[in-house]
Amino acid sequence: MSASHRFRVPRPRTAAGKVAGALATVGVAAAGLAAGVATERALVRRLKADPSDRYAEEVFGEQRYDDSFRLELEDGTDIHVEVVEPTRPVPGRPTVVLVHGFCLDMGTFHFQRKMLAEWGEHRIVAYDQPGHGRSGRLESGEYDLTALGRTLRRVIDRTTPEGPLVLVGHSMGGMTIMAFAELYPEMFGDRVVGTVLMATSGGLLAETRLVAPALLNRVGSPVLYMMSNAARYGGTVIDKARQSTSNVAWLLTRRYGFGTRRPSPALVSYVERMNSRTSADTVTRYLRTLASHSRFPALAALSGTPVLVVVGDKDMITPVTHSEEIVRRLPHARYVKVDDSGHVVMLEHADEVNAALTEFLEGL
Numbered sequence: 001m002s003a004s005h006r007f008r009v010p011r012p013r014t015a016a017g018k019v020a021g022a023l024a025t026v027g028v029a030a031a032g033l034a035a036g037v038a039t040e041r042a043l044v045r046r047l048k049a050d051p052s053d054r055y056a057e058e059v060f061g062e063q064r065y066d067d068s069f070r071l072e073l074e075d076g077t078d079i080h081v082e083v084v085e086p087t088r089p090v091p092g093r094p095t096v097v098l099v100h101g102f103c104l105d106m107g108t109f110h111f112q113r114k115m116l117a118e119w120g121e122h123r124i125v126a127y128d129q130p131g132h133g134r135s136g137r138l139e140s141g142e143y144d145l146t147a148l149g150r151t152l153r154r155v156i157d158r159t160t161p162e163g164p165l166v167l168v169g170h171s172m173g174g175m176t177i178m179a180f181a182e183l184y185p186e187m188f189g190d191r192v193v194g195t196v197l198m199a200t201s202g203g204l205l206a207e208t209r210l211v212a213p214a215l216l217n218r219v220g221s222p223v224l225y226m227m228s229n230a231a232r233y234g235g236t237v238i239d240k241a242r243q244s245t246s247n248v249a250w251l252l253t254r255r256y257g258f259g260t261r262r263p264s265p266a267l268v269s270y271v272e273r274m275n276s277r278t279s280a281d282t283v284t285r286y287l288r289t290l291a292s293h294s295r296f297p298a299l300a301a302l303s304g305t306p307v308l309v310v311v312g313d314k315d316m317i318t319p320v321t322h323s324e325e326i327v328r329r330l331p332h333a334r335y336v337k338v339d340d341s342g343h344v345v346m347l348e349h350a351d352e353v354n355a356a357l358t359e360f361l362e363g364l
Contacts, residue, residue, distance in 0.1 A: 174200025312341030
């Protein structure tokens with residue numbers, strides 16, 4: 001055998017060689033990851049520095065309230081509730097109840113609550129859904145939209161046991177109102193004199209391209225089970241991973257939550273903070289109930305009262321077709337489609353949504 005052939009015979013790698021090779025591989029991967037993180041950080045920094053951001057000085061978060069308390073549910077979950085009394089009360093004006101969506105909190109309605117408080121004629125009730133915001137989490141089991149409908153009833157009974165109501169729901173908040181209507185249809189017309197459904201669905205989740213429940217509904221319960229347990233036993237790890245990739249989360253929120261090409265960086269940051277505060281455990285324990293949501297028959301309870309349906313024309317979470325189906329079943333509803341807006345339409349185009357809400361309330 002020639003010398004050249006002898007040199008082609010592979011030599012056994014020593015332990016030191018294996019370690020060196022492994023370290024080299026890790027080093028290359030780490031370098032690539034660091035470069036990606038640095039690129040994302042630079043991009044986010046540039047986007048956040050937009051000098052035209054109209055909300056750069058807006059103070060998001062807590063707003064004025066006259067009463068704040070924790071409502072304990074039968075399962076032991078505490079619900080954070082805030083009540084704003086009217087400064088210029090008008091007899092007969094309905095109390096406005098704000099019901100937020102998935103992975104958000106009552107701050108979703110920042111501009112609507114601010115407008116209503118300044119208007120001063122309506123009493124406002126806002127609360128954080130179970131597992132969201134300042135409300136507690138379930139000790140065991142999964143979340144259920146029917147239970148959310150009962151939670152809404154508990155909030156109403158505690159804060160507004162009598163008098164007219166207007167229910168305003170965004171996304172999962174709209175689904176909560178539908179579950180409430182399914183359970184308590186007699187409340188509509190007598191107590192509930194108006195309903196506002198923003199960027200929500202009556203049950204067309206299978207058509208949603210980007211909502212995880214739609215995909216998980218097709219692959220079945222074993223995946224839901226594994227996802228649920230993965231979060232339950234490793235939720236802290238998952239949450240830390242989400243925090244460590246905050247720049248990616250910010251970019252994804254900007255891409256999929258908004259419709260304009262250059263949304264307010266302050267608004268994107270505000271929505272991303274609400275998203276990130278929702279634990280992985282809470283997220284996965286809501287998946288099954290969102291995937292199985294189908295309450296078109298419940299909309300019949302709303303047929304005798306005024307309804308306002310609002311959606312962004314570029315909503316990628318609950319697309320326009322969802323709102324169009326609601327309007328088809330409630331032809332008397334007023335339908336407002338907001339141009340260049342995504343899923344958080346009430347934040348992204350607050351002026352247009354507030355104008356529609358004001359007109360709706362004045363017409364009751």
